[in-house]
Amino acid sequence: TLYLWGMTMPLLLWDHNYSVGIERIDNEHKTFFDMINKAYDSPEDKLNSEIANTLVADMRQYAMYHFETEETLMALYDYPDEQKHMNLHYEFTRRIVRTEAMAATGEEPINLDRTIKFLADWLKEHILVADVQLGQFLKDKDV
Numbered sequence: 001t002l003y004l005w006g007m008t009m010p011l012l013l014w015d016h017n018y019s020v021g022i023e024r025i026d027n028e029h030k031t032f033f034d035m036i037n038k039a040y041d042s043p044e045d046k047l048n049s050e051i052a053n054t055l056v057a058d059m060r061q062y063a064m065y066h067f068e069t070e071e072t073l074m075a076l077y078d079y080p081d082e083q084k085h086m087n088l089h090y091e092f093t094r095r096i097v098r099t100e101a102m103a104a105t106g107e108e109p110i111n112l113d114r115t116i117k118f119l120a121d122w123l124k125e126h127i128l129v130a131d132v133q134l135g136q137f138l139k140d141k142d143v
Helices: 023-040 048-076 082-104 112-140
Strands: 002-004 007-009
Touching (some): 048 082
């Protein structure tokens, strides 16, 4: 957690650059930001593994819901990069499920710092590249 003048700063700050111009998608992205920020700013007396396991499970569950939103819109409006975008969703989900499975078997516990960094980096890049393109396409279709 970054402390600035006695205040805690969230890891991810929402600004207009992250907006894809589709209210539902933007609101769902803000939920992802909140989930990551909550884990990032969790009390130090909580076990990192407990926070990490919860974060990964919550992100997987919410990602499935959110990806369905985007994928439904892509199919409905015949998005030309639908398969490429869906592949990004699949790879994210595959990595999260693998992380959970490795933790469940005891093969490799989930590292909170690495997990937060991965989730934040992936989300920012995915929104700023793939989702902004999708948002522009949908706005051009008057969605």
